[in-house]
Amino acid sequence: MKISTIKELLKAEIVCCEDMLEHEVFSACGSDMMSDVLAYVKDQAVLLTGLVNSQVIRTAEMMDMNCIVFVRSKMPTAEMIELAKDSGIVLLATPKRMYEACGILYSNGLVGNRVKNV
Amino acid sequence: MSEVLNFHFVVNGEDFTSAGQASMMMKRNLRQLGMPPEIIRQVSIAMYEGEINMVIHAGGGEADVNVTEEYIEIILADKGPGIKDIEQAMQEGFSTATDSIRSLGFGAGMGLPNMKRYTDYMDIDSEVGVGTTITMRINLQ
Numbered sequence: 001m002k003i004s005t006i007k008e009l010l011k012a013e014i015v016c017c018e019d020m021l022e023h024e025v026f027s028a029c030g031s032d033m034m035s036d037v038l039a040y041v042k043d044q045a046v047l048l049t050g051l052v053n054s055q056v057i058r059t060a061e062m063m064d065m066n067c068i069v070f071v072r073s074k075m076p077t078a079e080m081i082e083l084a085k086d087s088g089i090v091l092l093a094t095p096k097r098m099y100e101a102c103g104i105l106y107s108n109g110l111v112g113n114r115v116k117n118v
Numbered sequence: 119m120s121e122v123l124n125f126h127f128v129v130n131g132e133d134f135t136s137a138g139q140a141s142m143m144m145k146r147n148l149r150q151l152g153m154p155p156e157i158i159r160q161v162s163i164a165m166y167e168g169e170i171n172m173v174i175h176a177g178g179g180e181a182d183v184n185v186t187e188e189y190i191e192i193i194l195a196d197k198g199p200g201i202k203d204i205e206q207a208m209q210e211g212f213s214t215a216t217d218s219i220r221s222l223g224f225g226a227g228m229g230l231p232n233m234k235r236y237t238d239y240m241d242i243d244s245e246v247g248v249g250t251t252i253t254m255r256i257n258l259q
Contacts, residue, residue: 035228058138
């Protein structure tokens with residue numbers, strides 16, 4: 001699924017890295033616990049989270065994720081935006097709640113189970 | 119006569135926001151060395167979890183990464199409180215982290231198990247009241 005499609009489906013606002021909207025993601029992960037995110041490597045994934053701190057960006061960077069969606073209209077800080085720009089990670093903010101946002105992406109075909117074994 | 123590259127980092131324990139900087143720098147170093155993406159990811163995640171642990175439990179520490187032809191070795195050493203029961207600490211879901219750490223997205227009891235999951239060898243040397251040294255290796259061959 002293209003990041004631009006995620007943006008449309010979730011009625012999300014683009015926070016940074018607009019030039020990467022045509023990049024694809026193949027799986028998704030929704031969590032506020034970063035160690036749970038780090039537990040299973042997924043291929044080119046999007047991270048949905050309600051957590052707002054720099055470790056969200058670093059976690060995505062370590063996992064080679066290329067998009068983060070902040071749910072419940074949470075907005076990343078200026079420092080987080082800088083980190084995301086450095087790492088080339090698209091940041092989106094949606095007013096939808098976690099459960100709904102995940103459900104919308106899942107029912108539109110982003111099933112999120114393409115877990116890679118390392 | 120194989121060459122060993124050493125990278126040394128000081129992990130600042132006072133600032134949770136900057137935790138992960140050493141892992142991020144190491145990730146970039148490995149990219150420059152032309153390491154395969156899967157190996158880079160394994161090293162980055164294992165080191166990042168270790169770095170976070172040092173910041174939230176031990177007030178910081180030092181990280182050394184040795185790159186040899188056979189493996190990449192990560193050594194994380196701190197002078198923190200030590201781990202009382204290593205077997206218990208290795209169980210997924212076991213954590214001694216406070217609620218304030220959980221509210222930052224960590225302390226789910228996945229850090230040490232994740233470090234083991236992404237590495238080929240892991241040793242924990244810990245003494246209560248003295249500190250902890252964790253050695254991890256990821257094979258390159």
